[in-house]
Amino acid sequence: MESALYPIQNKYRFNTLMNGTWKFEADPNSVGLDGGWNKELPDPEEMPVPGTFAELTTKRDRKYYTGDFWYQKDFFIPSFLKEKDLYIRFGSVTHRAKVFINGQEVGQHEGGFLPFQVKISDYIQYDQANRITVLVNNELSEKAIPCGTEEILDNGQKLAQPYFDFFNYSGIMRNVWLLALPQNQIINFKLNYQLANNKAAITYNIEANNNAEFKVTLFDNQKEVARAISKNTGSLTIKNPHLWSLNDPYLYKIKIEMLEDEKTVDEYSDQIGIRTIKIVNDKILLNNHPIYLKGFGKHEDFNVLGKAVNESIIKRDYECMKWIGANCFRTSHYPYAEEWYQYADKYGFLIIDEVPAVGLNRSITNFLNVTNSNQSHFFASKTVPELKKVHEQEIKEMIDRDQRHPSVIAWSLFNEPESTTQESYDYFKDIFAFARKLDPQNRPYTGTLVMGSGPKVDKLHPLCDFICLNRYYGWYVAGGPEIVNAKKMLEDELDGWQNLKLNKPFIFTEFGADTLSSSHRLPDEMWSQEYQNEYYQMYFDVFKKYPFIYGELVWNFADFKTSEGIMRVGGNDKGIFTRDREPKDIAFTLKKRWQQLN
Numbered sequence: 100m101e102s103a104l105y106p107i108q109n110k111y112r113f114n115t116l117m118n119g120t121w122k123f124e125a126d127p128n129s130v131g132l133d134g135g136w137n138k139e140l141p142d143p144e145e146m147p148v149p150g151t152f153a154e155l156t157t158k159r160d161r162k163y164y165t166g167d168f169w170y171q172k173d174f175f176i177p178s179f180l181k182e183k184d185l186y187i188r189f190g191s192v193t194h195r196a197k198v199f200i201n202g203q204e205v206g207q208h209e210g211g212f213l214p215f216q217v218k219i220s221d222y223i224q225y226d227q228a229n230r231i232t233v234l235v236n237n238e239l240s241e242k243a244i245p246c247g248t249e250e251i252l253d254n255g256q257k258l259a260q261p262y263f264d265f266f267n268y269s270g271i272m273r274n275v276w277l278l279a280l281p282q283n284q285i286i287n288f289k290l291n292y293q294l295a296n297n298k299a300a301i302t303y304n305i306e307a308n309n310n311a312e313f314k315v316t317l318f319d320n321q322k323e324v325a326r327a328i329s330k331n332t333g334s335l336t337i338k339n340p341h342l343w344s345l346n347d348p349y350l351y352k353i354k355i356e357m358l359e360d361e362k363t364v365d366e367y368s369d370q371i372g373i374r375t376i377k378i379v380n381d382k383i384l385l386n387n388h389p390i391y392l393k394g395f396g397k398h399e400d401f402n403v404l405g406k407a408v409n410e411s412i413i414k415r416d417y418e419c420m421k422w423i424g425a426n427c428f429r430t431s432h433y434p435y436a437e438e439w440y441q442y443a444d445k446y447g448f449l450i451i452d453e454v455p456a457v458g459l460n461r462s463i464t465n466f467l468n469v470t471n472s473n474q475s476h477f478f479a480s481k482t483v484p485e486l487k488k489v490h491e492q493e494i495k496e497m498i499d500r501d502q503r504h505p506s507v508i509a510w511s512l513f514n515e516p517e518s519t520t521q522e523s524y525d526y527f528k529d530i531f532a533f534a535r536k537l538d539p540q541n542r543p544y545t546g547t548l549v550m551g552s553g554p555k556v557d558k559l560h561p562l563c564d565f566i567c568l569n570r571y572y573g574w575y576v577a578g579g580p581e582i583v584n585a586k587k588m589l590e591d592e593l594d595g596w597q598n599l600k601l602n603k604p605f606i607f608t609e610f611g612a613d614t615l616s617s618s619h620r621l622p623d624e625m626w627s628q629e630y631q632n633e634y635y636q637m638y639f640d641v642f643k644k645y646p647f648i649y650g651e652l653v654w655n656f657a658d659f660k661t662s663e664g665i666m667r668v669g670g671n672d673k674g675i676f677t678r679d680r681e682p683k684d685i686a687f688t689l690k691k692r693w694q695q696l697n
């Protein structure tokens with residue numbers, strides 16, 4: 100089942116991490132289930148969790164391994180945990196998992212970038228070793244997100260063929276917890292804020308697994324400032340609220356207590372930031388002040404770690420983003436580990452939270468072809484109903500998990516899908532209608548439009564509260580000496596959008612040029628640092644003419660791993676920073692620009 104609450108410890112709740120060395124075994128012929136691997140792996144190796152095998156191996160067939168694979172670990176449950184409900188919570192397992200405890204199946208989950216938990220109380224033995232086994236699968240299809248396909252090589256091996264431009268890392272890449280929770284427990288709670296006359300009304304909606312009363316208390320720097328006792332919904336009001344903002348990311352503490360016969364039986368506390376976010380005409384307002392988004396499309400990606408969570412990388416990335424003067428990033432192209440959002444709440448960063456709906460566009464796989472957008476009517480295929488169900492499930496899990504973060508200011512429901520067909524509009528009309536019911540703060544909903552989805556042909560922008568453009572004039576189109584044409588292409592397209600008089604904010608969510616940090620060229624040439632500077636200067640010169648542009652999120656924060664290809668030199672090199680987080684020349688240009696831009 101989905102697991103929206105990040106594990107905490109208090110008088111009622113205990114947890115311990117199960118990270119470390121697990122046993123691992125690939126199962127290319129999918130014989131494990133019949134072969135009893137859910138009880139005992141026949142010939143396992145050691146594998147770190149969190150981690151991803153693709154970055155650790157020296158063998159190509161293991162790096163690109165596609166199919167079933169197993170993790171297994173023994174753990175001890177002392178009998179003093181007897182009166183608690185016991186769960187195992189995964190920050191994520193990519194892309195799908197089936198979990199066994201002492202050989203018994205206890206749950207499964209589809210989706211590789213959101214947490215889930217399985218209840219294990221009825222399957223474990225106290226005061227002795229127990230065994231968890233996870234069957235993982237990393238195959239891609241058009242029935243799940245992110246989308247892709249696969250081929251069978253001449254040697255019989257499966258090979259994933261992503262419809263997206265990042266390496267198909269897989270495995271248990273985020274933290275794993277053993278949870279000991281009260282039988283009657285708080286499952287989740289969502290908050291909304293109304294600001295008026297120097298007061299903040301905080302409305303709460305608590306989800307629990309039984310019918311109970313709740314005591315909700317708000318603390319400002321350990322001092323109680325408001326309290327309410329109610330059923331699942333209610334509200335608190337405070338005067339002179341200290342709002343959460345970019346320059347002052349002020350956090351309160353909220354405590355939810357579940358009461359039974361006036362006795363507290365469960366408690367969940369969280370840090371919250373009181374702020375409002377809304378779109379008014381062509382502006383994005385944070386606490387009723389227009390904001391301009393400066394920052395990045397990012398990836399969870401690093402040497403040796405692949406996409407595995409690591410708080411040193413998170414801290415380094417935030418330090419680099421603070422240094423350069425950024426205030427925002429998009430979690431391209433999937434919800435990131437929860438720890439990213441916790442830092443953003445504390446550091447004062449804005450996040451566009453993106454569901455893994457990437458690759459819903461076969462033509463995107465041929466970059467040379469993307470501008471012809473040879474639409475293959477992706478949304479007309481018979482697997483679309485299954486895809487929509489998974490897409491909606493993951494939107495719900497993302498919003499349930501991230502709804503309370505003040506740093507999250509918008510939901511991105513797609514990245515560069517086919518967007519020029521009636522069936523693409525019909526598909527996303529339902530997706531947006533589904534999503535709009537899930538966030539009581541009604542944050543803006545959007546998605547990013549691929550090159551070729553311009554004002555004359557795109558059908559999805561009417562669904563979006565602000566418009567996100569991924570544009571590569573000067574790179575995939577009109578690169579090198581033709582950049583002189585690229586500027587006019589960009590202006591022509593923006594003129595086209597301007598003529599639609601949408602009265603909505605526009606954000607550039609991707610623009611960039613592959614650049615080798617070792618390359619300097621005079622005159623500048625594509626792949627050189629000088630060209631990356633020229634490319635961005637051209638965009639910034641154009642942006643000045645279009646007042647409805649309210650954000651520039653460059654692609655990408657850092658170089659990152661992709662599948663191999665004739666246009667990838669060790670991966671995608673559009674980074675402002677190298678993969679090991681050192682600045683390219685462009686970082687100094689952006690720092691100068693962003694520190695002046697307010």
Ligand SMILES: CCC[C@@H]1NC[C@@H](O)[C@H](O)[C@H]1C(=O)O
Pocket residue numbers: 263264265432466469515549550569571575609654671673
């Ligand atoms: C024309 C499509 C551009 C594409 N957009 C999605 C990103 O995930 C890729 O990395 C980026 C690129 O090719 O650099």
